[in-house]
Amino acid sequence: MAAFAVSAALHLRFDGNVPSIYWSQLPTIIPLFVVVRIASLWAFRAYTSLWRYATLREALAGGAGVALGSVLLFTLAMTTSVIRLPRSVFAIEALLFAFAAGAPRFAVRWRRAWIQKASGQRGKRVLIVGAGDAGSMLVREFERQPHLGVHVVGLVDDDVTKINRELGGVRVLGRRRDIPDIVKRYGVERIIIAMPSAGADVIRETMAICRQTDAELKTLPPVGELVAGQVRAQDVRDVRIEDLLRREPVATDLTAISGYLRGKRVLVTGAGGSIGSELCRQVCAFEPELLVLLDHSENAVFEIDAELRERCPGAALAPVIADIRHRAKMDQVCRRYRPHVVFHAAAHKHVPLMEVNPDEAIANNVLGTRNVAEAAARWGAERFVMVSTDKAVNPGNVMGATKRMAELVVQAMQAAHNDAAANGAAAEGPGPGRENGAAADGAAADGAVPGGTRFVSVRFGNVLGSRGSVIPMFQRQIEQGGPVTVTHPDMTRYFMTIPEAVQLILQAAAIGRGGEVFLLDMGEPVRIADLAHDLIRLSGLVPGKDIEIVYTGVRPGEKLFEELINDGETVIKTSHEKIMALAGREVDVAAVRDPVRRFGERLADEERDERKLAQLVDLLYAAVDGRPVHPPAAVAAGAAVATGAAPTRSPEPAEAAKPS
Incomplete structure (x- = not known):
């Protein structure tokens, strides 16, 4: 094409009567033109493009290659005697070469477009x-x-x-x-x-x-x-x-998050749950030194471990099957892996189930949190982040009360560490002592690092699509032909997507200095009935015609709407527009430690009749807000439902799931 272009340019310039002085140069200058043109196009990657997919970008690159070649050839002609041609020949040659080089290439593209249009x-x-x-x-x-x-x-x-x-x-x-x-x-x-x-x-x-x-x-x-x-x-x-329910994308400070995760050992409890598994996915992207996946469900740990090994090849993972209720096991895990950061997402979350199993709710959500927090601090964790819920606000059910108590446990841990730092001594957590100090002393002797941990909680609402939540339940009911069951036409809840919630948890952990309860911006509350209507329509059906919606009544412990802050709490802005800190009354460490100790003592009694369960629930509410508001009759009614007696309310889908 370069040989054709320079020869044709001479013919056009002299109307076919090329003087011999120029014609005799062709055997010498054609190889030079070929080399310069090939090198110029190669410099702009013109030979690496698939021209059937060529776009304006490829056209511009080809044009730049032609221009570069022309500049080089003209410079040679002006500065040396190698090329002696009229100046106009260079311009004509450039146009002819651009056409000769580009036309066949774009012909492929145009032919493909024509065929595509015809088939399209x-x-x-x-x-x-x-x-x-x-x-x-x-x-x-x-x-x-x-x-x-x-x-x-x-x-x-x-x-x-x-x-x-x-x-x-x-x-x-x-x-x-x-x-x-x-x-x-x-x-x-x-x-x-x-x-x-x-x-x-x-x-x-x-x-x-x-x-x-x-x-x-x-x-x-x-x-x-x-x-x-x-x-x-x-x-x-x-x-x-x-x-x-789409909202503005979350803006995160990746530098701040990377600063406390990259190259660090990270432990995630509840790693197989909805929030826990997404925490593992996002943490893994920051290349920690080690990611410990802890859950009591063997299947859940297997699935997230397999997923991460495929998603993050080369990542160091440690799958651990363990129950956070086992205090010694939590200490063993933290002693073995020495995590720098602990995300505590393990929790019992279903309101109706926890109403009839209050002892399990307390053992897991309160004592389990205590166990993980103490072990994390004892073995030198830098950050401890607990995933909380909006049901911890002025709780009207056992699940919410246990999560509020867990928040107090975490705050009390921070207060105890602050006091210990001020007094120059190791902190004692808000639990039932450490077996007369033996655990604390033994930990120190084994090289544990007391103090220095930042304890924070992150509180938010329901997450879309989590296991056991209202949306999968509605979808299952729609697939079965209905009806879709909703508790109350006016019931509302706050919703976030799981990835959004986890992004903000990671950001809150970077912001936290210790002792804070962070509240995530969850937007406006959504009517559960509206969700039901939307899901039916998304399935291509008509609410009330193809699928009925049945209102079954509010279940024990449920609220029509969730609150965001407890009585006495005030909202403080942080450096992130979607994360707020809550300021409340100062936590009394002894006032938290005492009921936690009593929980441990009462749960050690394996004989738990209805009276003892009612007393346990009263103690829980008294510890949270000083008033026993859960009468024994409610526990008895719940126990009747659990044992198969006739329920007092129609069954309905579980409320949207809380962080797990």
């Missing part, structure tokens, strides 16, 4: 909602992959300046409100919502418009779930309930 007309007719970056990338993706059988008939966007303009050869046909007419006019079979940055309100409005048509509805995930912000055809999926 026979594919599924698609309308894309959103003519922004995501919509543009999606158009190009479908253009590059004709085997998907997708023909994009057009786009819609509420930006009036884009209407009737083209995006990648596809016209913007109108606004969102025009979708029903466009679907009829163009025979649209599928609508794809390509607005990954849009909020929940926009997605809901768009879905409501799309429901006026018979077209299949798909969407792109929120921007936080896209790989490097790039849209791929395989990202298109069904609309999920999370899309209807």
Whole structure:
């Protein structure tokens, strides 16, 4: 092509009558032109492109290569006697070479586009909602992959300046409100919502418009779930309930989080649960020295361990089957692995079950927290982070009261450590002593590091899609044909996605200085009845027609709405807009240690009749807020349900799950 270009340029310059002085140079200068042209194009990677997928980027790179070659050849002509040609020949040669080099390459691209267009007309007719970056990338993706059988008939966007303009050869046909007419006019079979940055309100409005048509509805995930912000055809999926609750992506200080996780040993309790497993995934991305996966469920540990070994090849993982209620085992685990950071996500979470099993709730949520926190401090952990729940606020049920008590245990641990630091002595945790000091002394003798641990709790609401939560329950009921059971038409809950909650937990741990209870911004509360309606519609069914919704009544211990802060707590802003710290009355270490000691003593008694359980629950409420509000009759009623006696209320799906 270089030989053709320079020869043709001479013929054009002299109208076919090339003087012999120039014609005689060709055998000498053609090899030089060839070498310079090849080197220039190679410098801009023109020979590494797949031209059937060529875009403007490849065209610009080729043009830059041609320009570089022309500059080099002209410089040689002006500074040496190797090339002696008229100046106009260089310009003509450059144009001819660009055409000769580019035309065959882009012919491949144009031929492919023509074939694709012809075959695409026979594919599924698609309308894309959103003519922004995501919509543009999606158009190009479908253009590059004709085997998907997708023909994009057009786009819609509420930006009036884009209407009737083209995006990648596809016209913007109108606004969102025009979708029903466009679907009829163009025979649209599928609508794809390509607005990954849009909020929940926009997605809901768009879905409501799309429901006026018979077209299949798909969407792109929120921007936080896209790989490097790039849209791929395989990202298109069904609309999920999370899309209807979508919020602004969480901004995290990766440097601060990496500072306390990278190269450190990290222990996650409840590692097989919804929150615990996501903690493991996100922590693993920060390349800790060791990640200890602790859970009492063998299956859960096996699954998260296998997943992480595939997701993070080379990561150092230590799967541990253990129960946090076993104090000696927790001490053994921390002594063996010496974690720098402990995320305590293990907990019993289901309100109705804990109402009828208060002893197990206290043993796991209160004493288990005490066990892990003491072991972490004894063996030199730098940070201890407990995952709490909004049910710990002015608790009206056993589960919430145990989680509030666990918060107090964590705060008391910090207070005890602060006092010990001030007095120059090792801290005693808020538990029933250490077997007359033997455990503390033995730990010190074995090289344990007392003090210096930062204890914090992170409180938030329900997480979408966790095991046993309301959404999987509703989905199962819909699959079975209904009815969908809701406790009360006015019941509301706060919701977050699991990844969002974990991102904020990691950020709160970086912010915490010790003793804080952090509250995550959970947005606006959502009516459970609205969730039920949305899930039925997402299944392509009509509430009240195809699937009935039945209200079964509020269960013992449930609230119609959850609160965010306890009486006497005030909200303090932090450096992160979605994380708040709560300030309350100073924790009395002795006032926490005494009931925890009594819990341990009473739970050591294996004979627990209804009277003893009622006394245990009264002690729990008295420890949390000073008033025994749970009468023995309630425990007896709960026990009747647990043993199969006739329930006083209709059964219904478990409330949205708390952090586990």
